[in-house]
Amino acid sequence: MQNRNDIIKTLTFCYFLIAAFEIIAEYVIAKSFICTLKPLITSTLIVIYCLKSDKKSKLFILVLGLSLLTNILFIPNTPSFLFYALVVFSIHRMLAIYLIFSLQKIKDFIPVAIATAPFLLIFFYLFMETPDIPEQSYYLLVIQNVLISLFAGISLSSYVMDDNKQNSILLISALLFVMLQFSVFIEKYFLTNEYQEFFRPLAMTFNTLAFFTFYKYVITAEKSADND
Template sequence: MDKVKILTGILLLVALIEVIAEYFRFLPVIYIFKPLISVVLMTLYWYSSPIKDILFFLTIVTSLITNVLFIPNDFKFIFIGLIVFVFHRLINIFYIIKVMKTKDFIPVILASVPFLFIFFYIFFDTDLLSNEVYYIMIIHNSLISLLGGIALSHYIMNDSSRSSWLLICVLSFVTLHFIIFIEKFYFQLQIFRPIAMSLNAFAYFAFYKFILIIEKSNSN
Protein backbone atom coordinates (compact mmCIF):
# COMPACT_ATOMS: atom_id res chain seq x y z
CA MET A 1 0.00 0.00 0.00
CA ASP A 2 1.45 3.41 -0.99
CA LYS A 3 1.98 6.39 1.32
CA VAL A 4 -0.98 8.33 -0.08
CA LYS A 5 -3.48 5.57 0.77
CA ILE A 6 -1.95 5.12 4.24
CA LEU A 7 -2.08 8.88 4.93
CA THR A 8 -5.68 9.05 3.65
CA GLY A 9 -6.61 6.29 6.10
CA ILE A 10 -4.78 8.07 8.92
CA LEU A 11 -6.59 11.31 8.07
CA LEU A 12 -9.96 9.54 8.26
CA LEU A 13 -9.05 7.95 11.61
CA VAL A 14 -7.77 11.23 13.10
CA ALA A 15 -10.91 13.07 11.92
CA LEU A 16 -13.16 10.37 13.41
CA ILE A 17 -11.39 10.55 16.80
CA GLU A 18 -11.65 14.35 16.75
CA VAL A 19 -15.38 14.26 15.94
CA ILE A 20 -16.01 11.87 18.86
CA ALA A 21 -13.87 14.04 21.16
CA GLU A 22 -15.90 17.10 20.12
CA TYR A 23 -19.14 15.36 21.01
CA PHE A 24 -17.93 14.52 24.51
CA ARG A 25 -15.96 17.80 24.74
CA PHE A 26 -12.81 15.94 25.81
CA LEU A 27 -10.31 18.83 25.62
CA PRO A 28 -6.99 16.91 25.97
CA VAL A 29 -7.86 14.85 22.87
CA ILE A 30 -9.22 17.89 21.00
CA TYR A 31 -6.00 19.87 21.57
CA ILE A 32 -4.03 17.03 19.96
CA PHE A 33 -6.28 15.77 17.19
CA LYS A 34 -7.84 19.01 15.94
CA PRO A 35 -4.51 20.47 14.71
CA LEU A 36 -3.35 16.96 13.76
CA ILE A 37 -6.00 16.87 11.00
CA SER A 38 -4.28 19.83 9.31
CA VAL A 39 -0.81 18.31 9.81
CA VAL A 40 -1.84 14.99 8.24
CA LEU A 41 -3.60 16.79 5.37
CA MET A 42 -0.47 18.85 4.58
CA THR A 43 1.63 15.66 4.69
CA LEU A 44 -0.85 13.95 2.36
CA TYR A 45 -0.66 16.90 -0.04
CA TRP A 46 3.15 16.86 0.10
CA TYR A 47 3.28 13.24 -1.06
CA SER A 48 0.44 13.61 -3.60
CA SER A 49 1.15 16.93 -5.26
CA PRO A 50 3.39 17.35 -8.33
CA ILE A 51 3.69 21.10 -7.54
CA LYS A 52 3.55 21.52 -3.74
CA ASP A 53 2.14 25.06 -3.91
CA ILE A 54 3.02 27.27 -0.93
CA LEU A 55 -0.51 28.71 -1.04
CA PHE A 56 -1.94 25.31 -0.10
CA PHE A 57 0.25 25.18 3.00
CA LEU A 58 -0.61 28.80 3.90
CA THR A 59 -4.32 27.98 3.59
CA ILE A 60 -4.08 24.96 5.87
CA VAL A 61 -1.69 26.54 8.40
CA THR A 62 -3.95 29.57 8.90
CA SER A 63 -6.88 27.18 9.28
CA LEU A 64 -4.89 25.21 11.88
CA ILE A 65 -4.15 28.38 13.88
CA THR A 66 -7.81 29.41 13.77
CA ASN A 67 -9.00 25.97 14.90
CA VAL A 68 -6.61 25.96 17.88
CA LEU A 69 -7.67 29.48 18.93
CA PHE A 70 -11.34 28.44 18.85
CA ILE A 71 -10.85 25.49 21.23
CA PRO A 72 -10.80 27.33 24.62
CA ASN A 73 -14.16 29.08 24.00
CA ASP A 74 -12.64 32.24 25.49
CA PHE A 75 -13.63 35.56 23.89
CA LYS A 76 -10.03 36.82 23.60
CA PHE A 77 -8.92 33.72 21.73
CA ILE A 78 -12.07 33.64 19.60
CA PHE A 79 -11.57 37.29 18.62
CA ILE A 80 -7.95 36.66 17.56
CA GLY A 81 -9.11 33.50 15.79
CA LEU A 82 -11.71 35.47 13.82
CA ILE A 83 -9.02 37.93 12.67
CA VAL A 84 -6.69 35.09 11.62
CA PHE A 85 -9.62 33.47 9.84
CA VAL A 86 -10.12 36.62 7.73
CA PHE A 87 -6.55 36.19 6.42
CA HIS A 88 -7.19 32.48 5.94
CA ARG A 89 -10.30 33.15 3.88
CA LEU A 90 -8.54 35.83 1.77
CA ILE A 91 -5.70 33.41 0.99
CA ASN A 92 -8.26 30.69 0.23
CA ILE A 93 -10.20 32.91 -2.20
CA PHE A 94 -7.04 34.23 -3.90
CA TYR A 95 -5.74 30.67 -4.31
CA ILE A 96 -8.99 29.43 -5.87
CA ILE A 97 -9.22 32.41 -8.25
CA LYS A 98 -5.58 31.80 -9.24
CA VAL A 99 -5.89 28.08 -9.99
CA MET A 100 -9.30 28.43 -11.67
CA LYS A 101 -8.00 31.36 -13.73
CA THR A 102 -11.15 33.38 -12.96
CA LYS A 103 -11.33 36.50 -15.15
CA ASP A 104 -15.05 37.25 -15.53
CA PHE A 105 -16.34 38.32 -12.11
CA ILE A 106 -19.90 39.23 -13.14
CA PRO A 107 -21.14 35.60 -12.85
CA VAL A 108 -19.29 35.35 -9.53
CA ILE A 109 -21.04 38.47 -8.17
CA LEU A 110 -24.45 37.27 -9.37
CA ALA A 111 -23.92 33.81 -7.86
CA SER A 112 -22.85 35.42 -4.55
CA VAL A 113 -26.19 37.23 -4.11
CA PRO A 114 -28.18 34.26 -2.69
CA PHE A 115 -25.43 33.60 -0.13
CA LEU A 116 -25.26 37.28 0.82
CA PHE A 117 -29.03 37.39 1.28
CA ILE A 118 -29.12 34.31 3.54
CA PHE A 119 -26.18 35.21 5.76
CA PHE A 120 -27.00 38.89 6.17
CA TYR A 121 -30.66 38.14 6.86
CA ILE A 122 -29.57 35.90 9.75
CA PHE A 123 -26.87 38.39 10.77
CA PHE A 124 -29.17 41.41 11.06
CA ASP A 125 -31.82 39.29 12.78
CA THR A 126 -29.68 38.92 15.90
CA ASP A 127 -28.79 41.60 18.45
CA LEU A 128 -26.32 39.44 20.36
CA LEU A 129 -23.23 40.65 18.53
CA SER A 130 -20.78 42.87 20.41
CA ASN A 131 -19.21 45.88 18.70
CA GLU A 132 -15.85 44.08 18.40
CA VAL A 133 -17.33 41.10 16.58
CA TYR A 134 -19.93 43.03 14.53
CA TYR A 135 -17.61 44.31 11.79
CA ILE A 136 -15.54 41.15 11.64
CA MET A 137 -18.71 39.11 11.06
CA ILE A 138 -19.69 41.45 8.22
CA ILE A 139 -16.33 40.66 6.59
CA HIS A 140 -16.74 36.92 7.25
CA ASN A 141 -20.25 36.84 5.78
CA SER A 142 -19.06 38.76 2.72
CA LEU A 143 -16.07 36.46 2.15
CA ILE A 144 -18.01 33.20 2.57
CA SER A 145 -20.66 34.57 0.17
CA LEU A 146 -17.96 35.45 -2.37
CA LEU A 147 -16.47 31.98 -2.00
CA GLY A 148 -19.92 30.48 -2.58
CA GLY A 149 -20.36 32.68 -5.66
CA ILE A 150 -17.01 31.56 -7.11
CA ALA A 151 -17.80 27.87 -6.63
CA LEU A 152 -21.40 28.09 -7.88
CA SER A 153 -20.56 30.17 -10.97
CA HIS A 154 -17.76 27.82 -12.04
CA TYR A 155 -19.97 24.78 -11.49
CA ILE A 156 -22.82 26.24 -13.58
CA MET A 157 -20.54 27.46 -16.38
CA ASN A 158 -18.20 24.45 -16.46
CA ASP A 159 -19.47 21.25 -14.84
CA SER A 160 -16.21 19.31 -14.44
CA SER A 161 -14.62 17.20 -11.70
CA ARG A 162 -12.64 20.19 -10.43
CA SER A 163 -15.77 22.36 -10.31
CA SER A 164 -17.69 19.58 -8.55
CA TRP A 165 -15.03 19.14 -5.86
CA LEU A 166 -14.83 22.92 -5.41
CA LEU A 167 -18.62 23.15 -5.01
CA ILE A 168 -18.65 20.25 -2.50
CA CYS A 169 -15.85 21.97 -0.56
CA VAL A 170 -17.53 25.38 -0.50
CA LEU A 171 -21.01 24.07 0.32
CA SER A 172 -19.43 22.29 3.30
CA PHE A 173 -17.80 25.59 4.33
CA VAL A 174 -21.12 27.43 3.93
CA THR A 175 -23.00 24.87 6.05
CA LEU A 176 -20.20 24.98 8.64
CA HIS A 177 -20.37 28.79 8.77
CA PHE A 178 -24.14 28.63 9.24
CA ILE A 179 -23.94 26.05 12.07
CA ILE A 180 -21.23 27.97 13.94
CA PHE A 181 -23.20 31.20 13.69
CA ILE A 182 -26.37 29.55 14.98
CA GLU A 183 -24.47 27.89 17.83
CA LYS A 184 -22.66 31.07 18.92
CA PHE A 185 -25.58 33.52 18.69
CA TYR A 186 -28.87 31.59 18.91
CA PHE A 187 -28.85 28.24 20.72
CA GLN A 188 -26.38 25.47 21.53
CA LEU A 189 -26.81 21.75 20.99
CA GLN A 190 -24.25 19.09 21.83
CA ILE A 191 -24.50 17.66 18.31
CA PHE A 192 -23.46 20.96 16.65
CA ARG A 193 -19.74 20.65 17.43
CA PRO A 194 -19.21 17.14 15.99
CA ILE A 195 -21.26 18.09 12.91
CA ALA A 196 -19.17 21.24 12.47
CA MET A 197 -15.93 19.29 12.87
CA SER A 198 -17.10 16.65 10.36
CA LEU A 199 -17.91 19.38 7.85
CA ASN A 200 -14.59 21.11 8.49
CA ALA A 201 -12.56 17.94 7.90
CA PHE A 202 -14.59 16.97 4.82
CA ALA A 203 -14.39 20.50 3.36
CA TYR A 204 -10.59 20.58 3.54
CA PHE A 205 -10.30 17.06 2.13
CA ALA A 206 -12.53 18.17 -0.77
CA PHE A 207 -10.30 21.25 -1.14
CA TYR A 208 -7.24 18.97 -1.29
CA LYS A 209 -8.90 16.83 -3.99
CA PHE A 210 -9.88 19.96 -5.95
CA ILE A 211 -6.32 21.33 -5.89
CA LEU A 212 -4.82 17.94 -6.74
CA ILE A 213 -7.05 17.48 -9.82
CA ILE A 214 -6.01 20.91 -11.11
CA GLU A 215 -2.31 20.34 -10.47
CA LYS A 216 -2.28 16.93 -12.13
CA SER A 217 -4.21 18.18 -15.16
CA ASN A 218 -1.84 21.14 -15.52
CA SER A 219 1.26 18.98 -15.14
CA ASN A 220 -0.01 16.64 -17.87
Protein backbone atom coordinates in the same frame (compact mmCIF):
# COMPACT_ATOMS: atom_id res chain seq x y z
CA MET B 1 5.73 5.64 -6.92
CA GLN B 2 3.66 2.71 -5.64
CA ASN B 3 5.24 3.07 -2.20
CA ARG B 4 4.31 6.77 -2.11
CA ASN B 5 0.72 5.99 -3.12
CA ASP B 6 0.50 3.40 -0.35
CA ILE B 7 1.74 5.96 2.18
CA ILE B 8 -0.83 8.50 0.94
CA LYS B 9 -3.64 5.94 1.25
CA THR B 10 -2.52 5.07 4.78
CA LEU B 11 -2.31 8.73 5.79
CA THR B 12 -5.73 9.41 4.25
CA PHE B 13 -7.18 6.58 6.35
CA CYS B 14 -5.42 8.07 9.40
CA TYR B 15 -6.82 11.53 8.55
CA PHE B 16 -10.41 10.30 8.70
CA LEU B 17 -9.73 8.06 11.69
CA ILE B 18 -8.27 10.98 13.66
CA ALA B 19 -11.22 13.12 12.56
CA ALA B 20 -13.67 10.47 13.78
CA PHE B 21 -12.04 10.43 17.21
CA GLU B 22 -12.03 14.25 17.23
CA ILE B 23 -15.76 14.35 16.46
CA ILE B 24 -16.41 11.96 19.34
CA ALA B 25 -14.17 14.08 21.60
CA GLU B 26 -16.20 17.17 20.66
CA TYR B 27 -19.41 15.35 21.54
CA VAL B 28 -18.23 14.27 25.00
CA ILE B 29 -16.24 17.54 25.45
CA ALA B 30 -12.95 15.76 26.17
CA LYS B 31 -10.66 18.81 26.20
CA SER B 32 -7.36 16.92 26.40
CA PHE B 33 -8.21 14.84 23.32
CA ILE B 34 -9.52 17.89 21.45
CA CYS B 35 -6.28 19.80 22.07
CA THR B 36 -4.28 16.92 20.61
CA LEU B 37 -6.48 15.70 17.78
CA LYS B 38 -7.71 18.98 16.27
CA PRO B 39 -4.23 20.24 15.22
CA LEU B 40 -3.26 16.72 14.15
CA ILE B 41 -6.05 16.58 11.54
CA THR B 42 -4.77 19.56 9.56
CA SER B 43 -1.13 18.55 10.06
CA THR B 44 -1.92 15.16 8.51
CA LEU B 45 -3.60 16.82 5.52
CA ILE B 46 -0.54 19.03 4.95
CA VAL B 47 1.68 15.92 4.84
CA ILE B 48 -0.75 14.19 2.46
CA TYR B 49 -0.72 17.19 0.13
CA CYS B 50 3.08 17.48 0.15
CA LEU B 51 3.36 13.79 -0.80
CA LYS B 52 0.60 13.91 -3.44
CA SER B 53 1.40 17.19 -5.18
CA ASP B 54 4.27 17.69 -7.58
CA LYS B 55 3.99 21.47 -7.29
CA LYS B 56 3.64 21.74 -3.50
CA SER B 57 2.02 25.17 -3.53
CA LYS B 58 3.37 27.25 -0.66
CA LEU B 59 0.16 29.28 -0.74
CA PHE B 60 -2.03 26.21 -0.18
CA ILE B 61 0.25 25.02 2.62
CA LEU B 62 -0.08 28.48 4.20
CA VAL B 63 -3.88 28.26 3.85
CA LEU B 64 -3.85 24.93 5.67
CA GLY B 65 -1.43 26.28 8.28
CA LEU B 66 -3.78 29.19 9.04
CA SER B 67 -6.64 26.70 9.32
CA LEU B 68 -4.58 24.76 11.85
CA LEU B 69 -3.99 27.94 13.87
CA THR B 70 -7.70 28.81 13.70
CA ASN B 71 -8.65 25.38 15.03
CA ILE B 72 -6.24 25.83 17.95
CA LEU B 73 -7.70 29.26 18.75
CA PHE B 74 -11.23 27.83 18.74
CA ILE B 75 -10.39 25.29 21.44
CA PRO B 76 -10.62 27.60 24.54
CA ASN B 77 -14.11 28.78 23.45
CA THR B 78 -13.76 32.23 25.06
CA PRO B 79 -14.70 35.61 23.51
CA SER B 80 -11.08 36.80 23.26
CA PHE B 81 -9.81 33.60 21.60
CA LEU B 82 -12.87 33.57 19.34
CA PHE B 83 -11.97 37.09 18.18
CA TYR B 84 -8.39 36.08 17.35
CA ALA B 85 -9.69 32.96 15.60
CA LEU B 86 -11.93 35.14 13.40
CA VAL B 87 -8.98 37.39 12.51
CA VAL B 88 -6.81 34.45 11.48
CA PHE B 89 -9.68 32.73 9.66
CA SER B 90 -10.45 35.93 7.72
CA ILE B 91 -6.87 35.97 6.44
CA HIS B 92 -7.13 32.26 5.70
CA ARG B 93 -10.33 32.74 3.67
CA MET B 94 -8.83 35.67 1.69
CA LEU B 95 -5.81 33.57 0.74
CA ALA B 96 -8.06 30.62 -0.15
CA ILE B 97 -10.07 32.83 -2.53
CA TYR B 98 -6.84 34.20 -4.02
CA LEU B 99 -5.68 30.60 -4.52
CA ILE B 100 -8.93 29.75 -6.33
CA PHE B 101 -8.52 32.76 -8.63
CA SER B 102 -5.00 31.58 -9.44
CA LEU B 103 -6.29 28.08 -10.31
CA GLN B 104 -9.58 28.96 -12.04
CA LYS B 105 -9.91 30.48 -15.49
CA ILE B 106 -12.44 33.21 -14.68
CA LYS B 107 -12.94 35.63 -17.56
CA ASP B 108 -16.42 36.98 -16.79
CA PHE B 109 -17.20 38.24 -13.30
CA ILE B 110 -20.91 38.89 -13.91
CA PRO B 111 -21.86 35.21 -13.26
CA VAL B 112 -19.72 35.34 -10.11
CA ALA B 113 -21.62 38.41 -8.87
CA ILE B 114 -25.01 36.82 -9.68
CA ALA B 115 -24.07 33.56 -7.92
CA THR B 116 -22.68 35.42 -4.89
CA ALA B 117 -25.80 37.53 -4.28
CA PRO B 118 -28.10 34.78 -2.87
CA PHE B 119 -25.44 33.67 -0.39
CA LEU B 120 -24.98 37.28 0.74
CA LEU B 121 -28.73 37.62 1.33
CA ILE B 122 -28.91 34.40 3.36
CA PHE B 123 -25.86 35.09 5.52
CA PHE B 124 -26.74 38.71 6.21
CA TYR B 125 -30.33 37.82 7.02
CA LEU B 126 -29.08 35.39 9.65
CA PHE B 127 -26.56 37.99 10.81
CA MET B 128 -29.20 40.71 11.24
CA GLU B 129 -31.54 38.32 13.07
CA THR B 130 -28.87 37.30 15.56
CA PRO B 131 -28.98 39.10 18.93
CA ASP B 132 -26.02 40.02 21.12
CA ILE B 133 -23.19 39.91 18.60
CA PRO B 134 -20.02 41.13 20.38
CA GLU B 135 -19.03 44.61 19.22
CA GLN B 136 -15.39 43.63 18.65
CA SER B 137 -16.45 40.77 16.34
CA TYR B 138 -19.12 42.70 14.41
CA TYR B 139 -17.04 43.86 11.43
CA LEU B 140 -15.06 40.63 11.32
CA LEU B 141 -18.30 38.68 10.94
CA VAL B 142 -19.39 41.04 8.16
CA ILE B 143 -16.10 40.31 6.37
CA GLN B 144 -16.58 36.59 6.98
CA ASN B 145 -20.06 36.72 5.43
CA VAL B 146 -18.74 38.51 2.34
CA LEU B 147 -15.81 36.13 1.94
CA ILE B 148 -17.79 32.88 2.28
CA SER B 149 -20.45 34.27 -0.10
CA LEU B 150 -17.76 35.13 -2.65
CA PHE B 151 -16.15 31.71 -2.20
CA ALA B 152 -19.51 30.02 -2.83
CA GLY B 153 -20.33 32.39 -5.71
CA ILE B 154 -17.07 31.62 -7.52
CA SER B 155 -17.61 27.90 -7.04
CA LEU B 156 -21.25 27.89 -8.17
CA SER B 157 -20.66 30.12 -11.22
CA SER B 158 -17.62 28.06 -12.28
CA TYR B 159 -19.68 24.88 -12.06
CA VAL B 160 -22.62 26.35 -14.02
CA MET B 161 -20.37 27.82 -16.73
CA ASP B 162 -18.18 24.70 -17.06
CA ASP B 163 -19.32 21.45 -15.47
CA ASN B 164 -16.06 19.51 -15.22
CA LYS B 165 -14.43 17.43 -12.48
CA GLN B 166 -12.39 20.34 -11.11
CA ASN B 167 -15.37 22.66 -10.78
CA SER B 168 -17.60 19.91 -9.38
CA ILE B 169 -15.13 19.22 -6.57
CA LEU B 170 -14.80 22.96 -5.90
CA LEU B 171 -18.58 23.33 -5.62
CA ILE B 172 -18.83 20.42 -3.18
CA SER B 173 -16.05 21.95 -1.11
CA ALA B 174 -17.76 25.37 -1.12
CA LEU B 175 -21.11 23.92 -0.01
CA LEU B 176 -19.37 22.10 2.84
CA PHE B 177 -17.67 25.35 3.87
CA VAL B 178 -21.04 27.13 3.75
CA MET B 179 -22.54 24.51 6.07
CA LEU B 180 -19.48 24.80 8.31
CA GLN B 181 -19.94 28.57 8.62
CA PHE B 182 -23.65 28.17 9.33
CA SER B 183 -23.04 25.63 12.10
CA VAL B 184 -20.22 27.63 13.73
CA PHE B 185 -22.19 30.89 13.54
CA ILE B 186 -25.31 29.34 15.04
CA GLU B 187 -23.32 27.70 17.83
CA LYS B 188 -21.17 30.72 18.73
CA TYR B 189 -23.70 33.55 18.32
CA PHE B 190 -27.28 32.41 17.66
CA LEU B 191 -27.71 29.59 20.18
CA THR B 192 -24.92 30.45 22.59
CA ASN B 193 -24.23 27.63 25.07
CA GLU B 194 -27.15 25.62 23.70
CA TYR B 195 -26.95 22.31 21.84
CA GLN B 196 -23.12 22.38 21.86
CA GLU B 197 -23.11 18.58 22.04
CA PHE B 198 -24.75 18.68 18.59
CA PHE B 199 -23.24 21.71 16.83
CA ARG B 200 -19.56 21.22 17.74
CA PRO B 201 -19.34 17.65 16.37
CA LEU B 202 -21.38 18.76 13.34
CA ALA B 203 -18.98 21.66 12.68
CA MET B 204 -15.98 19.36 13.02
CA THR B 205 -17.55 16.95 10.53
CA PHE B 206 -18.08 19.72 7.98
CA ASN B 207 -14.56 21.04 8.67
CA THR B 208 -12.97 17.63 8.01
CA LEU B 209 -14.89 17.00 4.80
CA ALA B 210 -14.59 20.58 3.49
CA PHE B 211 -10.82 20.80 3.81
CA PHE B 212 -10.24 17.32 2.40
CA THR B 213 -12.46 18.16 -0.59
CA PHE B 214 -10.63 21.47 -1.05
CA TYR B 215 -7.34 19.54 -1.04
CA LYS B 216 -8.76 17.25 -3.75
CA TYR B 217 -9.76 20.34 -5.74
CA VAL B 218 -6.25 21.81 -5.54
CA ILE B 219 -4.67 18.52 -6.66
CA THR B 220 -7.15 18.23 -9.56
CA ALA B 221 -6.59 21.86 -10.60
CA GLU B 222 -2.80 21.41 -10.53
CA LYS B 223 -3.04 18.31 -12.75
CA SER B 224 -5.42 20.12 -15.11
CA ALA B 225 -2.94 23.01 -15.43
CA ASP B 226 -0.15 20.55 -16.28
CA ASN B 227 -2.28 19.04 -19.07
CA ASP B 228 -3.11 22.40 -20.68
